[in-house]
Amino acid sequence: MEFVIKISQFLLSLSLLIVLHELGHFIPAKLFKTRVEKFYLFFDIKYSLFKKKIGETVYGIGWLPLGGYVKISGMIDESMDKEQMAEEPKPWEFRSKPSWQRLIIMLGGVTVNFILAAIVYIFMAYGYGESDIAANSIEDGYLVENTLLRDFGLQTGDNVKAINDNEIVNYSDLKKYFLEAQVITVERDGVEKKITLPEDFLGRLSSSNERGFFELRTPFIISKVVDTLANNDKDLQKGDTFVSLNGKELKYFDQLEDRLTDLNGKTVEAELLRDGNTITRTLNVDENGRLGIISGGTYSDIEKLGYYDFIRKEYNFGESIGVGLTRFKDQISSYWMQLKLIFTPSTGAYKGVGGFKAIFDIFPDNWSWESFWNITAFLSIMLGVLNLLPIPALDGGHVMFLLYEMVSGRKPSDKFMEYAQMIGFFILIALVLFANGNDIFKAFTN
Missing domain, CATH: 2.30.42.10 (PDZ domain)
Incomplete structure (x- = not known):
């Protein structure tokens, strides 16, 4: 039953994000009178689970849940439709539209991803408020069971005062700053002590079978x-x-x-x-x-025993807009920072990259709408940011070439775009294989 709940949340979240992302391309394409041949949830290699043609567009569900797509006429994309591109451009084709319209169509998907995440955070602030624990109420320090963190010099009872130059005010700050930690300042037996972490600690942590770091000490x-x-x-x-x-x-x-x-x-x-x-x-x-x-x-039981000072904030709708947008901004900054660490080999953070199993694992095994929407909002940001990477075959790659065209006044040739698309496709396949290969490797080593 737990597996069914997790897989249901995973597929619902993934489907919602894919459909809305592709709608972000579909709607401006239709507004600019560009023909959309296909709108698919999941990939329909060889056959479809469902399809129906409405007007000039075939809507369908594929059998391979690795994403989705819209096929826009006259656009060099993953379909590599060379026959269509060999014909004379038609007025309804993507390639016949002004560059500014093509740019809007290509940016539509990530725009929807970011708007969705911002809206979710706003309504979560309004519906759930915020909960946290004041760090100064954690008098006896944290539980440190991770062997690797102990090897770095941390131990149960350490009270974390700062990570790098960031003061720990609330318990959530630990998670917020931990990934970029270089120096952790702790108070141990009334004396402050600085623990310097090795540059590759994220890689070593990712390779470890243990996942915890600083946990709350709880009563029996x-x-x-x-x-x-x-x-x-x-x-x-x-x-x-x-x-x-x-x-x-x-x-x-x-x-x-x-x-x-x-x-x-x-x-x-x-x-x-x-x-x-x-x-x-x-x-x-x-x-x-x-x-x-x-x-x-539960946290409620611990709160009744008076162990920690639980902070709860409720917001009216006006306040929720500011709170939600701030959280949206912070999450984008955090994810960009994670990507920077991943693409810096010396940190070893690339070892923690995961694929579909890693995404599946972050969903809880009990149904929680709060957790579902929180995870979905983060995945929407992740999808938006990743799609902006300047890799041909991703939206960011198309945007890169469109900006070049708008600045230089010269459009890259169709042959060049075909080659670029092919190279980008192989890069994407390599990244997908690496991420999901990491999942498989961890499953076997664990």
């Missing part, structure tokens, strides 16, 4: 007591929160292993909090040093 809240293990008959309930073991405070779940050291096969006196009252239980520690209790709890 009971989610489930395993029926077949040591403490199934101890009157423990979901939501009970551990306070201490053998009189020693147990504030965080990550302290449990240390508290159970050398207690294999013995009993331990546990103090727990239930509905605001303290209860005690004598629990069995099995031969592996475990209690047979699964930890859980």
Whole structure:
């Protein structure tokens, strides 16, 4: 069932983005009286799952979910329709239109991608507001379980004060600045310490099987007591929160292993909090040093216990416009920065590039409209930015040649455009194979 939910969100998001992107080309093409021969969701190599001709355009769904396309008459694109291009230009063809109209048609897709992302962020700010945790309320530092980060000198209990020159004000700032981290300033036992990361730390992190970095330290809240293990008959309930073991405070779940050291096969006196009252239980520690209790709890549970200062902001629609546009701008800046890191070999960030599986993995295994729209907005920005890259066969490649034509007054020949399109196509295939090959490699190494 979890797979069905994830794949449903993945396909819905992908389909929405493809259809709207292609509409961005389709609408101005029709406005400028340019013939659109095909409008397809997914690729229809050899055959289609569905197709219907309405007017002069065939609308359809292909079987290969790697994208979509509109086929515009008189345009050198991935169809490589040389027969059509060999004929005399017709008034309704793309090549017969003024360069400014062709530029608008080519920029239509990415324009729609960016508009969609901005609108989604605006309505998310209005509908969901913003939630965060004040960094100064995280008094006992963060949980650091990633072995690689420990090798760099970081450890559980470190309180991150700054990444590079950026002060950490809220918990979300860690994720915001982490990818460009060079120096991390932490407070450890009341003393500030600077941790310098190696230049290729992103590459090494991407190659690692571990994905966590700075996580919130959470209390030991009971989610489930395993029926077949040591403490199934101890009157423990979901939501009970551990306070201490053998009189020693147990504030965080990550302290449990240390508290159970050398207690294999013995009993331990546990103090727990239930509905605001303290209860005690004598629990069995099995031969592996475990209690047979699964930890859980939500942010709401943690907030009720007063562990951190949760910040919540709600906005009226007018305020949501400013908040949404700011988030849109920040996400574009962040993604450009990621691309810069990826194309800088010394950072090793290219090792973290993923394909369709990586995109699939970011969707949650439970249906959440908030998560769905947040991910869809980010993917829309990603699709827009990638399509602006000056690679022939991408929108950015066509725009590059159109700008050259508008500045120089000379139009590149059809033969040149055919060769450029072919080269761009092979570049795209190489990038797709590399990204999805990374997914396969990680799946096997993990």
